[in-house]
Amino acid sequence: MADAQLLCPGCGGALTSAGYTERCKACDGAWIGEDALVGILQERASTRVFLPWQPREAKPGEGGRACAVCKQPLAPVALGTIALDRCAEHGVWFDAKELAALLAEAKQFATDPQDRNNDGVVDEKDERGSFLDALARLFKR
Ligand SMILES: [Zn+2]
Ligand SMILES: [Zn+2]
Secondary structure (H helix, E strand, O other): OOOOOOEOOOOOOEEEEEOOEEEEOOOOOEEEOHHHHHHHHHHHHOOOEOOOOEEOOOOOOOOOOEOOOOOOEOEEEEEOOEEEEEEOOOEEEEOOOHHHHHHHOHHHHEOOHHHOOOOOOOOHHHHHHHHHHHHHHHOOO
């Protein structure tokens, strides 16, 4: 696999190895195998992580992206608030800045309950919202 030329799912340019990732110099995106991604996030979060992949709607103008390895169409997925494209077999595509954004949120994917808010995709505002909802329900009538 290492010697096969990988092509950028974003712009079709050649990807070049950069540490754990394969980078596109043209559009600054990054391709990462899922095992490597989990490794990077675990390093960043200093704990074990679990990636709660969610299907998402493709954005307008998006689509036609192909896996860098097998060239099958990538599935639109989301991790927390970050929209990504994924081949379940081969890896995940990050547009420019998406990888940095995901790393900044690494902690929210921690499997250790002490490091984790609720189900890992809830931000503080939502949590406060559901708390208020629960209160409202309690005090109804
Ligand atoms: Zn590219
Ligand atoms: Zn693939």
